[in-house]
Amino acid sequence: MPVYQRLYDDLRHAITSGAMPPGTKLRSEAELAKQYELARGSVRQAIAQLSNEGLVKATAGRGTFVAEHVVLTYYGTRLPALTGNSGDGYMTNVELEGRKGRQSLEVRMVPADADRARRLWVHEGDTLVERRLLRYVDDKPWSLQVGYYPMRVAEGTPIMAAENVPEGTTKWMADHGLEQVGRIDEITARPPSVGEAATLQMSKGVPLIVLLRTAYTVDQPVRVTETLFPADRNRLLYELGELHVDPNQGMP
Amino acid sequence: MPVYQRLYDDLRHAITSGAMPPGTKLRSEAELAKQYELARGSVRQAIAQLSNEGLVKATAGRGTFVAEHVVLTYYGTRLPALTGNSGDGYMTNVELEGRKGRQSLEVRMVPADADRARRLWVHEGDTLVERRLLRYVDDKPWSLQVGYYPMRVAEGTPIMAAENVPEGTTKWMADHGLEQVGRIDEITARPPSVGEAATLQMSKGVPLIVLLRTAYTVDQPVRVTETLFPADRNRLLYELGELHVDPNQGMP
DNA sequence: GGTGATTTGTGCGTATGTATT
DNA sequence: TAATACATACGCACAAATCAC
Numbered sequence: 001m002p003v004y005q006r007l008y009d010d011l012r013h014a015i016t017s018g019a020m021p022p023g024t025k026l027r028s029e030a031e032l033a034k035q036y037e038l039a040r041g042s043v044r045q046a047i048a049q050l051s052n053e054g055l056v057k058a059t060a061g062r063g064t065f066v067a068e069h070v071v072l073t074y075y076g077t078r079l080p081a082l083t084g085n086s087g088d089g090y091m092t093n094v095e096l097e098g099r100k101g102r103q104s105l106e107v108r109m110v111p112a113d114a115d116r117a118r119r120l121w122v123h124e125g126d127t128l129v130e131r132r133l134l135r136y137v138d139d140k141p142w143s144l145q146v147g148y149y150p151m152r153v154a155e156g157t158p159i160m161a162a163e164n165v166p167e168g169t170t171k172w173m174a175d176h177g178l179e180q181v182g183r184i185d186e187i188t189a190r191p192p193s194v195g196e197a198a199t200l201q202m203s204k205g206v207p208l209i210v211l212l213r214t215a216y217t218v219d220q221p222v223r224v225t226e227t228l229f230p231a232d233r234n235r236l237l238y239e240l241g242e243l244h245v246d247p248n249q250g251m252p
Numbered sequence: 253m254p255v256y257q258r259l260y261d262d263l264r265h266a267i268t269s270g271a272m273p274p275g276t277k278l279r280s281e282a283e284l285a286k287q288y289e290l291a292r293g294s295v296r297q298a299i300a301q302l303s304n305e306g307l308v309k310a311t312a313g314r315g316t317f318v319a320e321h322v323v324l325t326y327y328g329t330r331l332p333a334l335t336g337n338s339g340d341g342y343m344t345n346v347e348l349e350g351r352k353g354r355q356s357l358e359v360r361m362v363p364a365d366a367d368r369a370r371r372l373w374v375h376e377g378d379t380l381v382e383r384r385l386l387r388y389v390d391d392k393p394w395s396l397q398v399g400y401y402p403m404r405v406a407e408g409t410p411i412m413a414a415e416n417v418p419e420g421t422t423k424w425m426a427d428h429g430l431e432q433v434g435r436i437d438e439i440t441a442r443p444p445s446v447g448e449a450a451t452l453q454m455s456k457g458v459p460l461i462v463l464l465r466t467a468y469t470v471d472q473p474v475r476v477t478e479t480l481f482p483a484d485r486n487r488l489l490y491e492l493g494e495l496h497v498d499p500n501q502g503m504p
Numbered sequence: 505g506g507t508g509a510t511t512t513g514t515g516c517g518t519a520t521g522t523a524t525t
Numbered sequence: 526t527a528a529t530a531c532a533t534a535c536g537c538a539c540a541a542a543t544c545a546c
Contacts, residue, residue, distance in 0.1 A: 009447070017367045018366055019366060049443075053443060113269040114269050114270045114271060115268070115269045116269075182493035183492050184489065184492070184499055185488075185492065186487055186488070186489050187439060187487060187490075188461070188483055188486075188488075189441035189461050190483060190484075191301075191304070191305060193261060195257055195261070198253065207443065207459030208441075209439070209441050216493075219497060220497065221497070231440055231442060232442075234440075235438055236437075237436065238436070238439075238490055239436055240328070240434065240435050240436070241434035241468075242433045243433075243436070244433070244471065245470075245471060247466065247473075251373035251374075254533060255533085255534075256533085256534085280510075280511060282510090290535090291534060291536065292535090293534065294534060294535080296512090297533085297534090310511095312511065313541075313544075314510095314512080314543055315510090316511090316512080
């Protein structure tokens with residue numbers, strides 16, 4: 001185990017546990033070196049790793065500071081996600097947290113690859129409608145959602161138009177006989193590609209959380225969405241079972 | 253956007269979509285260089301990135317192959333997780349998939365930091381029971397779960413003993429008047445520290461999925477667990493709402 | 505077992521564009 | 526504006542591992 005690891009662990013724990021809130025100035029590299037009995041190079045290595053993860057921001061001459069760290073929560077189980085996911089559900093959520101939401105949309109026709117074909121009960125190569133939604137929060141790109149609809153669902157509907165469906169695609173579908181009653185969320189994580197890092201304006205060491213959601217009516221799958229969340233500014237939250245206490249409130 | 257990116261994207265898509273199943277040999281670096289009109293160095297960069305993510309494995313003299321890719325699914329919503337999570341629930345699941353499960357356990361007393369204190373309704377510095385569970389699958393370390401119990405829950409119970417609770421701690425607690433009726437799962441991802449990468453035997457480019465679960469009885473939180481999943485061999489799956497169709501079965 | 509062909513691993517040098525200082 | 530550093534990209538050469546004959 002490298003020597004800088006202990007410093008790195010301490011700092012990360014202090015930041016993530018809230019002991020050092022955003023804006024806090026770290027002690028200087030020289031001070032940390034003396035305190036931990038390390039060479040300044042080792043201190044820099046620990047800080048470089050934190051910087052790579054987006055936890056701190058170093059500025060020459062000023063010092064190193066805990067990064068302003070807005071983490072938005074994506075509620076996997078709450079109603080907005082269930083009733084108006086594609087468009088306004090998430091965005092109302094964002095605005096509830098006092099932030100400014102915006103999104104850009106592209107719609108294309110693409111052939112289904114093997115995986116999406118299996119999930120959507122179509123044949124490989126069949127045409128799917130792809131809706132690519134880049135969501136901004138406070139004018140920063142925040143997450144990228146790519147949704148796929150089979151033609152049997154999308155044909156002749158506003159889903160095929162390159163425009164926002166004001167009430168959200170999920171709500172629109174429910175109003176037209178395609179009510180989504182269940183879904184499966186698969187969650188993985190991986191490093192971003194260079195292109196993804198660029199469009200989402202994330203540093204390369206930050207992972208992407210990948211949420212692959214398949215939505216079902218009572219008798220068929222109707223949509224697959226893949227949402228990419230930069231892990232330094234997003235977390236997913238699932239509320240399961242029955243909660244009789246308020247988790248945000250402290251002890252009574 | 254770098255030129256090697258197109259090759260990287262093509263290869264990754266071919267692998268993740270199933271077009272190139274595990275064991276498939278990639279074309280040689282020289283061939284790919286000619287095909288994509290790149291220098292060999294650029295081809296190597298694309299492959300290095302895939303290798304870093306654990307998607308391919310290169311061997312001198314033989315070639316580069318799509319990695320044998322066992323991905324185990326952690327079911328966030330199924331009963332094993334709800335009734336016997338800590339011990340045997342997950343492991344029965346693993347054995348159901350035809351793999352060999354094993355785990356090592358350490359139990360310690362630790363003071364609560366600010367974050368865990370807030371979640372468990374105790375004061376910062378109060379003593380918690382820490383149960384550290386390293387799970388192996390087929391003799392490879394697979395995930396690391398660290399659970400924290402407040403003393404009001406753990407005192408005088410097998411939870412404090414450094415031994416497996418055969419029926420699982422959750423089941424044990426339910427049998428003794430602490431039935432868990434709800435829980436909150438918070439999901440994030442981050443790069444592993446060097447120590448974590450070592451104990452979980454993962455390559456450094458692979459992210460960790462972090463699942464932070466707070467479990468509640470009808471009137472209080474009773475446990476916080478933080479589970480670390482190397483992202484290249486784990487995925488989380490949540491089944492939500494009502495599913496009237498079998499998602500694993502193809503189209504009828 | 506030996507030999508040569510193939511393939512990855514590694515080193516070096518050069519050039520270019522971008523961002524930082 | 527100049528200097529510096531860094532990532533990207535290209536090309537070449539050789540070493541090391543593997544495999545077929």
